[in-house]
Every structure is written in C-alpha cells, then in structure tokens.
Amino acid sequence: MQWLDIDKNIVWHPYSCLSSSDEPIFVKSTKGTNLYLEDGSVLIDGMSSWWSAIHGYNHPSITKAAKKQLENMPHIMFGGITHKNAIKLSSLLVDITGMDSVFLCDSGSVSVEVALKTALQYQQNKNKKTFVSFEYGYHGDTFGAMSLCDPTNSMHSIYGEFLTKNIFAPAPPLGFDSDISDSIDIFRKIIQKHYQTIAGVIIEPVVQGAGGMRIYNPKFLKEVRQICDEFDLVLIFDEIATGFGHTGKMFAYEWADVKPDILTIGKAMTAGYMTMASMLTTTKIAKGIKDSQAGVLMHGPTFMANPLSCAVAIKSIELLISSPWQKRVKDIEDIFTKELSNALKLTLVKTVRNIGAIGVIELKSDKYSKQIQNYCKNHGVWIRPFGKLIYAIVAYTIKKKDLVKIVQTMIGAIWHIENKGDI
Numbered sequence: 001m002q003w004l005d006i007d008k009n010i011v012w013h014p015y016s017c018l019s020s021s022d023e024p025i026f027v028k029s030t031k032g033t034n035l036y037l038e039d040g041s042v043l044i045d046g047m048s049s050w051w052s053a054i055h056g057y058n059h060p061s062i063t064k065a066a067k068k069q070l071e072n073m074p075h076i077m078f079g080g081i082t083h084k085n086a087i088k089l090s091s092l093l094v095d096i097t098g099m100d101s102v103f104l105c106d107s108g109s110v111s112v113e114v115a116l117k118t119a120l121q122y123q124q125n126k127n128k129k130t131f132v133s134f135e136y137g138y139h140g141d142t143f144g145a146m147s148l149c150d151p152t153n154s155m156h157s158i159y160g161e162f163l164t165k166n167i168f169a170p171a172p173p174l175g176f177d178s179d180i181s182d183s184i185d186i187f188r189k190i191i192q193k194h195y196q197t198i199a200g201v202i203i204e205p206v207v208q209g210a211g212g213m214r215i216y217n218p219k220f221l222k223e224v225r226q227i228c229d230e231f232d233l234v235l236i237f238d239e240i241a242t243g244f245g246h247t248g249k250m251f252a253y254e255w256a257d258v259k260p261d262i263l264t265i266g267k268a269m270t271a272g273y274m275t276m277a278s279m280l281t282t283t284k285i286a287k288g289i290k291d292s293q294a295g296v297l298m299h300g301p302t303f304m305a306n307p308l309s310c311a312v313a314i315k316s317i318e319l320l321i322s323s324p325w326q327k328r329v330k331d332i333e334d335i336f337t338k339e340l341s342n343a344l345k346l347t348l349v350k351t352v353r354n355i356g357a358i359g360v361i362e363l364k365s366d367k368y369s370k371q372i373q374n375y376c377k378n379h380g381v382w383i384r385p386f387g388k389l390i391y392a393i394v395a396y397t398i399k400k401k402d403l404v405k406i407v408q409t410m411i412g413a414i415w416h417i418e419n420k421g422d423i
C-alpha cells in the first residue's frame, strides 16, 4: 500500500476523520521557511507550523542544543527531582515575562487547564467557581479550555453537555485604535452581576487568534485589569499564540502596560521543535495555592519540564533576545500592510488586518477556503485558511521576497476565483 493510502486509513489528523477526501501535503523535510515535499516540489511556509517556528526550520544552534541534550539526558521525571535546564528555562521566562513562578507542562491546552485549576484553587475558600471568557476566544481543545472557547463558533454544539458552563462577554471591537467604551461597559455589568461566583477572567491579549484573527485595542486589557482588581478576580492572559514577539512586543500585554495574575504561553516557546508550554503566576497567586486547603497545586504530568524541550526552549529564547527581532517583525508588518492593501480591490474581500508577523484577509464568504488553499499549494505557498479567514503567520527570519510571494499568492487565489470562477 502507498504511504498516503495508509495515512488515509489509519492516521488521524487535526479536525479530520479517517478516509477523508482531503489529502494532506506529504512533507519530506524542512529548511529555513521552506517545506520540501515527497513529490519534489517546494512550498514557502505561511503558517510557521501554527505560530511556532519563529526562527524558521532546522536552526543550526537549536538543533545543536537538542543533540547535546539528547546525548546527556532526554528525559527525567520531575516529581522530587530537578535539573539545570528546568531552572535555567524558568529563570529566563521569569525575566522576559515579569511573572514570578513557572509551571512547565506539555501543550498550550494543558497550560490553560493548569491555569484554571490554579485560579480555582486560589479562589476555593470564596466559593468562586466559574470563568468569564470572550466571544471569538480560543483557548484549546481539552475540556476546560474548550469550555472557554467562543460558544457559537466552536465545539460547544458537539460536546456541550459535558462542558462547564462559563460566562461569555462580547468580544472587544475590531481595530487597534477602536473605541472600547461600550464593550467595557457591558463587561463591567456582567462582572457586577456575577462577581460573587466568578473565579477569573481569561483573554488572549491584543489578538484573538484561532477564534477569528481579531486585532483589538490594548486599552481594553487595561480596563479589564482594573475591573478584575476591583472585584477580586484572577486575570489570565493566554499568550500561547501571541507570545514571543508575534505582535511586535515580546508579549502582547506589553502594549497595554499591564500584567496578568496568571499567564499561559506555548507554541513559539520551543520554536516548533518540541511540545512544551508553561503557566506562570505572580507571587500572590503562588502564595494563595500554598495557603489553600490542599496546600499544593494538584497537577503533575509525566513529561513535566522535559529536559530536551527545556534545552530547545532555552536556546530559542536566547536566540530571540539576541536577535534584532523587533526590527524583523516590524519589517514583516510593513510588508503585510503594503501587500494586503491590494486585496481591498477585490469584491470577495470584506477587509484586511495585520499586526506584527500576522496578516489576515477576511472574505465575505467562507465557501472558498479549500479552493484558495489548493491554489496557493499549486503556486508554491502553504497556508491553512479557516472559514472566511485567509491568513499567514510567518517566521521572523522569512525573506522579503518570500513574504511578498505568500501575500500575492493569497490575493492571486482570490482574484482567480473572482475573475475566472473555479480553480
């Protein structure tokens, strides 16, 4: 049997079923910002492996750090044991986030679960047990995380009965400079009504990612911070997608000059090499856990603080902070701004938006995403649109000509549908 037949029959892919008619692209290797396929073709990567490969693929110094660690100690349990890599990575994370303590876990969704457990334990003696999240939010695919995702535009209709009932506030309005007063008023009213039962609030700072690629005014975060302080709510910032420079700041909450009580990060933390994420807390929250009934945070995954992932994360962060990443991300932003504006001439396009290394075309209809993806693939570009959103999130090391090609190919695909019909 051919490889792709076996894949089709026995291998699950994200958000897919077995025997799907959607054939995946068959990647043989990666280098820089290119994907090399088994059939000999090459695609420029417009996805950076779902926001993670910020330095491009196969960076020599990350690979070297991983090899060295592999020979020394690929893994050791973390219960009752520690190692230099965990200590060094945690210290680096504390330095760059301004948070005070670090829980190293397996994936973004798990870090959200750990954040929820931490907030619940912190609020336990006050009997505060629900969370406020925002429409268009996305926080992961595990049950706690799913319960915080946009209730309409997510998996609530499938798993609804099994999901914890949280409260959803209207999303902040679109636009980095938009007037936020109405949505903050509504948010305040929701909190005033329910604060006695609310443990915390969770939000993706400045860009709501997978739930809508929505860029909003950072002032919204400042107001949310103030309301959480007023009503004794734990504020969780989910920077799994936005963190490590994607919006032009190391963490998007820096745009608002505020800090959360709990922070979740992942994806780019390990530069697309290994799976690892992290939940960070302030000293106040950590102390609250120590003083809680259990006295300890009840979470401890088998692969917690995996030394190999730590080695890769340390090297990736060192690389990032020693590179001119702000300039690189700004250059990417400028190219997106210039190139995306050409999409506005097309009738199928509703709007475009971009910030940092993120560029988005929103269509009026969601029915073209597969065609657009195929067109891009056939023209040397890898993207994975969802619904109406045709977007790219790129490595900071991408060459200007490759980024221009990504955007022009996305626009070319839409132009083609508009002017020539089916692709």
Ligand SMILES: Cc1ncc(COP(=O)(O)O)c(C=O)c1O
Residues within 6 Å of the ligand: 107, 108, 109, 110, 112, 138, 139, 140, 141, 204, 209, 210, 238, 239, 240, 241, 242, 266, 267, 277
């Ligand atoms: C904001 C946000 N939170 C959580 C997650 C879940 O992370 P993971 O896919 O690593 O479980 C994602 C993934 O896209 C995300 O964008």
